[in-house]
Each structure stands twice: as C-alpha cells, then as structure tokens.
Amino acid sequence: MMAVLLLHFIVSFSSKTTDISTDRSTLLALKAHVVSDPRNFLTTNWPVDISICNWVGVTCESRNQRVIALNLFNLSLSGTIPPDMGNLSFLTWLNIGYNNFHDLLPVQLTNLYRLKFISMSDNNFHGEISSWVGYFPELQ
Numbered sequence: 001m002m003a004v005l006l007l008h009f010i011v012s013f014s015s016k017t018t019d020i021s022t023d024r025s026t027l028l029a030l031k032a033h034v035v036s037d038p039r040n041f042l043t044t045n046w047p048v049d050i051s052i053c054n055w056v057g058v059t060c061e062s063r064n065q066r067v068i069a070l071n072l073f074n075l076s077l078s079g080t081i082p083p084d085m086g087n088l089s090f091l092t093w094l095n096i097g098y099n100n101f102h103d104l105l106p107v108q109l110t111n112l113y114r115l116k117f118i119s120m121s122d123n124n125f126h127g128e129i130s131s132w133v134g135y136f137p138e139l140q
Contacts, residue, residue, distance in 0.1 A: 019066075020051075020052070020053075020060075020064075020065045020066060020067075022087050022089075023052060023066060023067040023087070023088060023090075024052050025084065025087075026067075026082075026084045026085060026087045026088055027046070027052055027055070027058065027067070027070075028048075029082040029084040029085075030081070030082055030084070030085060031046055032082075033079045033080045033081065033082045034077050034078065034079040035078055035079045036076075036077070036078035036079065036100070037075070037076075037077055037078075038076050039075060039076060041056075041057075041072075041075045041077070042077070045057065046058075051065075052067065053065055053067075057070060057071045057072050058070060058071075059071075059093075061090060064090075066089075066090035067088050067090060067091060068090050068091060068092050068093065069091070069092065069093035069094075070088070070091065070093070070094050070095070070096070071093070071095045072095065072096045072099065073095045073096070073097050073098060073099075073119070074097070074098035074099070075099055076099060076100065077096075077099040077100065077101065078099065078100035078101070078102070079100075079101060079102075080101065080102060080103045081096075081101055081103075081105060081106060081109070082106065083106040083107075083108040084108070085106065085108065085109055085112075086106065086107075086108025086109055086110070086111035086112060087108075087111070088112060089111065089112070089114070090114060091112050091114060091115060092114050092115060092116045092117070092138070093115075093116060093117045093118075094112070094115060094117065094118045094119070094120075095117070095118075095119040096119070096120055096123065097119040097120060097121040097122055097123070098121065098122045098123075099122075099123055100123065100124065101120075101123040101124065101125065102123065102124035102125065102126075103124075103125070103126060104125070104126050104127050105120075105125050105127060105129060109129075109132070110132050110135035110136075111135075112135075112136070113135060113136060113137060113138070114138055115136045115138060115139055116138045116139060116140050117139075117140060118136070118139065
C-alpha cells in the first residue's frame with residue numbers, strides 16, 4: 001500500500017513539474033494566438049531555432065533558465081492571450097500594454113503568483129483583473 005501511495009505521489013508531482021520546455025511551449029502558444037503582427041516582431045525576434053532566453057522581449061533567470069519577464073509593450077500585436085500563459089510559473093514581470101489583445105483574460109493567469117509588475121493597458125480585454133489581485137501577493 002505504501003509503495004502505491006509513493007508511486008502516486010511521484011507521478012502526480014512529476015506531471016506538474018515545469019521547465020524551460022514548458023516556457024517555450026507557452027510562448028509559442030502566445031505567438032500562435034497573435035493574429036496580426038504588422039511589424040513582424042515575433043517572426044523576426046522569436047525564431048524557433050534559438051533558445052527562448054535569446055528572444056527579444058524575453059528575460060530568463062540565469063540560474064535555471066526560466067522566463068521571469070515578458071515585455072511586448074507597444075508592438076501593435078493583435079490576438080488573444082492563451083490559457084497556457086498561466087504556465088510561466090517563474091514570471092515576475094509582464095508588460096503587454098499598448099497592443100490590440102482582446103477577449104477575456106484566461107483565469108489561468110492567476111497561477112502567476114510571483115508577478116511583481118503587470119501592465120495590460122490599452123488593450124481590448126473583457127472583464128476585470130482587479131478581482132484577481134489576491135492571487136498576486138508580490139504585486140507592487
């Protein structure tokens with residue numbers, strides 16, 4: 001019985017573990033949800049053949065190579081924010097202000113409990129993020 005419980009714990013824990021490949025998949029999902037990129041920013045600066053830590057607008061922590069900041073400010077991007085964004089579990093800084101993102105913000109963003117800074121101004125989101133403030137204890 002103890003062995004079964006231990007195996008269940010290990011499988012449960014490992015399925016929730018994320019790493020840089022999760023961050024990469026998340027950023028590629030965001031890129032796929034952008035329907036208009038008039039400056040070709042993502043196409044030019046997010047090539048699939050190099051590390052996401054070298055992508056323009058992406059900052060990774062040096063020790064574990066996880067995404068800690070995403071700056072897509074004022075790029076005229078249009079699209080939606082995918083639920084996958086909640087997988088950027090080390091994200092502390094998010095600036096997607098002054099773009100044309102729209103629709104509802106995915107509730108999965110509440111998983112970003114390490115956020116210290118967030119800017120989403122001048123987009124066309126529906127709903128209020130203010131009800132989520134309690135999910136971001138580090139927010140300044």
